[in-house]
Amino acid sequence: MYASPFEYAAATSWEEAVRLLTEAGEDAKVIAGGQSLVPMMTLRLATPQMLVDVNRVSSESIRHDDGHLVIPALTRHAELQNSPVVRRWSPILSEAAGFIGNVRVRHRGTIGGSLAHADPAAELPTALVALRGSVDVRGPAGERTVPAADFFVTHFTTALEPAEVVTAVGVPVMREGQGGAFVELARRAGDFALVEAAALVDLEEDRRRCSGVRLALGAVGERPFDASELAASLVGAEPSEDTVAEVALAATRAVEPSSGVHGSAEYRRQMVAVVVTRALLAAIRRARRPEGEAVG
């Protein structure tokens, strides 16, 4: 019920954050939104001896830059959910953020924190893998950018090296003729996901034939599962309920969800088919919309 004692430092720049982490060594953790870290500390599942608070590091806003959205790490989930820029240029990210916890969690939780925490049931990692986004990282050795495919290693483990922090996230913006959807099943709104699917579908100019598909699944294993190859069978033809159903079936065979109190492994596997179907069909519907029509 009470976290064990720790030292506390608030960084005012990323350089300072990295320096504090380097000095403190492996017993230090970054606190951003705290919505995942603090409960773990309260329950004594995590006992860092130092917290480096990065909330005061930057107040940059989301930038639309040459076909990409550059999203500062400290962007709160509520902003992703409600920002007109995100809703216009990356609606799938907006949709995913809306599934995170409750309104208070979304007011504090950050995209940087969510990605760094890498909970297998989290929404933003799944969306990022589908989007083929990237994660900007800063550490003692300098700055680097990690593609989403390489960022999530296993449960609660990322490609971050010691003393490295996430500073920004990049995602390609929604193209014309593209539709996206994030579908999640949970027992109650805001609960941990049973299964998630993030789908992006590109249609050719005639808005009928599929020219590209991205599909990622969440809460089905230790990290987001990139199922785009399974969905590739949709490319080159006009998608139908049958061809989508085939992809859904293939997806259930490709993953090994574990059992949890909210649903057994077998149930979750069956639900993979449902969310894949619903996400692909919704993405296709949205891709067919005339240009400029608002999503969601």
Add this chain to the structure above:
Amino acid sequence: MKRALTETEAFRMVGRSFPHRDFEQKVQGAMAYADDWRLPGMLYGKVVRAQVPCARIASIEASAAEEVPGVRAILTAADVPRNGITEDASGLEIGTVIQPVLAFDRVRYQGEPVAIVAAQTPAAAEEAAELVQVEYEDLPGVFSPEEALQQGAAEVHPGGNRLVEWRMHRGDVDAALAGAEVLIEETYRTTHVDHAYLEPEAGVGWIDSDGVVTLRVSTQVIEHAREIAQILELPQTKVRVIATYMGGGFGGKEDMTIEPYLALLVWKTKCPTKMVWSRQESILARQKRHPFTMRYRTGATRDGRVIAQDIQILGDAGAYPLLSPRVLFAGAVTANGPYDIPNARVQATAVFTNNVPTSAMRGFGAMQVVIAYESQMDRVAEALGLPPADVRSVNFLREGSRLVTEEAIDTPVAIEETMRAALQGLGPTETATPADPSKRIGRGFGCNIEPYGRTSFFADRASCWIGVEPDGTVTVRTGITDLGGGQAASLAQIAGEVLGVTPDRISVHIGDSALTPLAGGTFATRQLYMSGNAVLKAARELREKLVPVAVELLEPGGGQVEFAEGCVRLRDDATRFLSLPELVRAAESRGVFAFQLTTFEAEVGEFDPRTGKGRTFPDYTYGTHATEVEVDIETGMVRVLKYVACHDVGRAIDPLRVEGQIQGGAVQGIGYALNEEVRYEQGICESTLFADYLIPTSNDVPDIQAIILEIGPGKGPFGARGIGEPPIGPPAAAIASAIADAIGVRINELPITPERVLAAVRQGSIGGR
């Protein structure tokens, strides 16, 4: 609201809603709950709990814990003067298993308290608690009633795992079943469910200047003070329990929770001490609702008459008795439902296991059986091709009908009216067939019978002191506890009705074992019946004492007076009156004191456990809920679209509060029906996070349309019937029925999770609209 009562007296207070002071404080954030007190020099207490469900304690090592700065005390079993909870909760002298306050030689369930710590800060107490080293040697355990009853099963306590077995019967069940034209045989299961009140267990204790160990705690029962005194081996006058306004109880604060541990730390350290349980600790270790396994064999004739029912109930009592005998008793008495069944047999057994101890929870045994008896009725209707409502009508109890115990119902039974009203409230079949092929709509209803008042052989009583102050305000003192259901507020309303004073001029002092006359705890939906009647009686007796004084002053030749608007006046001439202060002054000068202490005694009955016959509960409340649900046949998820809940409450003292009880109970019932379970695997809890215990959010339920009927006077004040527990009974039955209507398959196991729905959909033919 329908009124069919014969009283013609026009009520001034009863039947209206008054915002009582405690609700004002709550909306303004000014209510001081148990955790909201702080005393100088206060220490913080923490319980050390067993991590394993069944083991011998090889050693307890506290030296590392003692080193934590700020630690002031670490107590184990040897430090407890009398290490046993011996309350005879059943009142029937059945079951003499003693539950230790702190485990001494072995532990019997995961979470059982083994030691307690007091320290200067809560973090230090937690740190120290983690450092107390306990060595366990695992013992074989039993984790279900079936397992526990097997030949050669490990014994939870010496003497076998059968705690109590109630047997009741009437008529000749076997002959009647043999002659039935349709026979329905099914097994129903419910699981561990948590009260999940928003306020965790909490309290502050201190020793006052008289050396009295005083606890200010969130509790439903102040009478536990006596038990605490025994544990401390103090005279019973040296322990005082003050009950705070609770942030919810629902039976979870009916047995002692923190009291003995807090008292021990206070008594040992001589310092004020606070103890607050974490939510996760509460979910893990605090007593739960009994899982019931219920086997029903129901025989009916072609016209829909149920002529025989044979019922076997196994209840998982967990590792210690607590209130298990009573819970199984209530389940047995009501297992046949609100139906007049001429041949019935019930066997209800409470079985020890190495699971978490189970005890009181809203509905108390009479609640778990509802899914069973209602599903059986629906199945009889299906088998006979009759409308389910008609099958109910043909079998409903009436005044004068007998229950399985052969006792006769002695108040009007308006359950038929509740069924009609609920079905009418649901409206005609109007929700259109969904365009989405994955959705199905279904409708269903469920009826229930729930006792109010404690068992008649208990000799229940409640005392109350009432007095008029010199300025005409009124003081009521009674030892009830307030769960948040307006328990205290109702008493002000009753007193105000009799004495003609508005509730804002009445102070109700409750819940102090040293200062308020004892009224028994708030549970068993007994408060309105017991304390309501106690206040009514006291107020009437006080009024009767004052009337002669008033008459002498207003109409010496004799006349009728009434108490209204803060004065007493001639009924025929309201201009001739005395203010209450004047009346009090006049009375006192004549040696008539303006106060009254009285005790209301519940009717006493006799029950013979050997024959299963006699008087059980004073009376019952009847109701019907009706619902419309949408089932997603791809995911198994169920959404409740419409919900109507109707109960005959006899008299609604405060209609707004009665509606609130009905709506709140219905939503708890919906949670129980669809999502709530605490999962244990071989005695280990798999879901201690609040995030994993799925109570309904505002988004999970529709508006609950509460329909209050006031048709059959009950035994409470002004003909009221208890309403605290009844509304939690029907929801699971109504929802199971609606789901069956949607998908064509009936599910017998609660909660009806998406997985269970999906399995049923795959197994059966898809019906519904």
Add this chain to the structure above:
Amino acid sequence: MSKVPIRVTVNDREVEVWVRPNQTLLEVLHDEVGATEVKYGCGEGICGTCAVLLDGESVNSCLMYGVQADGAALTTLKGLGGDDKPPHPLQERFLEHGASQCGFCTPGMVLTAFEFVRDHPDPSRDEIRTALEGNLCRCTGYTKIVDAVEAYARDQRASKS
């Protein structure tokens, strides 16, 4: 672990309090500042009893440390009404409609509803239900809470037109 001072305003009143870093904002408000209307219900951020407005936005005070709130403007239920202020219209609607039984969820519930109506002045009942899904209530069954919030929103719109 030594204490450090933080300065916050609580309901427009400036407060300086010494805290240990591992004290949550909830603990600081409830135990040190005496704002007992901010409550512990779960420690996981899901029940809503610890909700406060931090610079106008609702947060889980059980999931922040007091030190993180240095300099912030905090609003609890008493910042809306009650104590030395007249009751807030939303509090009055709660009282009228019987939207509070045990009252434990009430402070967080009222704050959340206040913030929601402030930002969404014309909500449907379904929208109200969605907005309040992060505030658990075990007593009322929610219907009267929605009634109260709906009435309040209607009154607010009427008084602004």
